[in-house]
Amino acid sequence: MTTAWYEAPSHAAGAALAAAVTGDVDVRASGVRVWADDPEVAAAARELGLTAGTLQTLDVVIEAADPVAVRAFWERVLGEGRHPVFSVRQLDEPRPLRNRIHVDVVRPEEQVIAARAGREPSGPFGVMLADSEGNEVDLVPGERLPGTRDWYALFSAMVCYPDAPAQFVIAAAELADRAGIPLQFDVRAAGVTIAGAKDAWEGDDGADPAFVALAQQIEGAAKGLGLRADPAPLRFVQFGIDALDVPAVRAFWIGLLGYEPDPRPQLTDIYDPRGLNPVLFFQQLKQPRPQRNRIHFELTGENVGLISDPEGNEVLVRT
Template identity: 50%
Template sequence: MTTEWRHLNGTLTTWYDAPSHAAGAALVERLAPGAEVDLRANGLRLRTDTEESARDISKAAGELGLTADPSVLQQVNLAFEATDPAAVTDFWRTAMGYEASSTGLQDPLDRDPSVEVRPLPDPRPLRNRIHVDVVRPSYAVDAARAAIGQQPYGAWGVALADPEGNEVDLVPGDELSPDADDWWANFAAMVFYPTTSPAQAIRLTSAVAQLADDAGIPLEIDLRPTGVTIDGSKDQWEDDMPNGGPAFVELAQRIQAAAHDLGLTPDPRPLRFVQFGIDAVDGDALSTFWRTVLGYQPDPREQVSDIYDPRRLNPVLFFQQLDANDERTKQRNRIRFELVVPDPQARIDAALSAGGRILEQTPQHCLISDPEGNELDIR
């Protein structure tokens, strides 16, 4: 097997650096059906189930002069502990619009973090210091609230709690613009076009890549067997950022025109934005820890505490002030992050260098606490 690939969550996975969307799309155009692609302005991640497919992709990438960097691969997931795992699982399946999988809950488009719910060994009655934000189209949020049977609460009027008190801010998104009515603004502009064949999906991907390069606007372009998702990225979604204002709406119009020319119509049902917040006594220290272990970068906007994956493959984290005397600082969360990586020891060393502490270690995983007790399970 070529050294360019790693098994990540049971799937052969790699990353190729590329200088533009179009340069990455040139590799997409040479793919056989079945591979999943996450195309970015700085490269692309590919996932495939067979070694034969991986070898073919590596050969094509080499002919195009693309360089693999599997060391950057990672997957950030979420785990809950619950006294009633079935009830908690059902709540999060409904709130997030996920599907049941063999290991828990999964985004049907395999873009957002998976969720696993495990038995809780000891009572933890206080609120978590880790919380979840989910943004979905407004009609999907209305349907989820009705199915859950709760009225939203909280400072913003969007919070819901599962049967054990784990909270989600389930936020309704809006349509982007009357001039780009295929698109939804779910903390970032996004659209999903179902496709009927791999060739149709590849043609759309290539067209979007060229339009994004021509506009000088970085996009997330994710190709799946069921269709293509195009996403403007939350950390750039401001009027004075690359993906904000009239210039983005103009690009969105051009993209939807290209999709319509291919006979495609949008389906907003799978659209979703997910991010995680951490209540922190020392936000700077925790930001440093999580940036170090995840290889994240700080959001350039002064008014936010976000940190983000520079390849925009994993969820945004942000930090909110917590009083040092809050009794929640003394309780373990019922939520923790899980990090799947090809080289766990490098991440363990990074976590320890940034103030982390090992709670438990086996050959299969290492459970680490950040400086304020939030947990990361490195696998």
């Protein structure tokens, strides 16, 4: 499917394009990504005064000896969810574990319990599960965002309203613009998911009152249209990369992806300033792991080729 990015001056301007086109649309404070093969999209964007920009999409591939079994595990862990897209492909050669790339998935507690399917999690935090070939995921349960009825705090604060009409997206976008708080709107035929950036809901002491107030206003707009929230599709996904030389590896990914470093000194996170692609963080590796990962990234951009960071973590760059 063709994707395109259009620069926009506000959430509301992006929401106007979402209302004018058919297809999946991701509205951000600085623009909108459209997932559609509709030739009318560019014309609609021009009519609204939006300009086309460059776009990169970061997805994930897990290589497996038994793709069917591994795919079933990850489908259960990930749920319906938002991006990034996970693909499972046939392993081309034997590769010993352990991966240097780790997956964190945060979902509402009810969905985490169901996804565990009776399996007892393990690991240092008691949340780790592994597929049939040993690829690990930290599947973390989240709770409701304090002070709200519909929102969940899943590292990112988020909510989903099925069958939400375009007028709701426009109203919620205008509320975000007035509050001056960047939000992420993923508009789909089945519903609308709204999220803040990772940890954006947190204040100095618990939930940030300004974010909670915005969430409450969006809940009010939903209630006025008779919408009911559904937590089942909600998920937050991020990736950790083990590295012997964290600054060098981190700098590689910042340069490749156009990410920005999290300003908090205690964190190694880097993030997409547009809010389209997943957060990466970096962990200190004590001993070298020369084997190739079974998990790698695929970046859809302007070039084609397989490259790797200074310590061998691979990314396929393709048009």
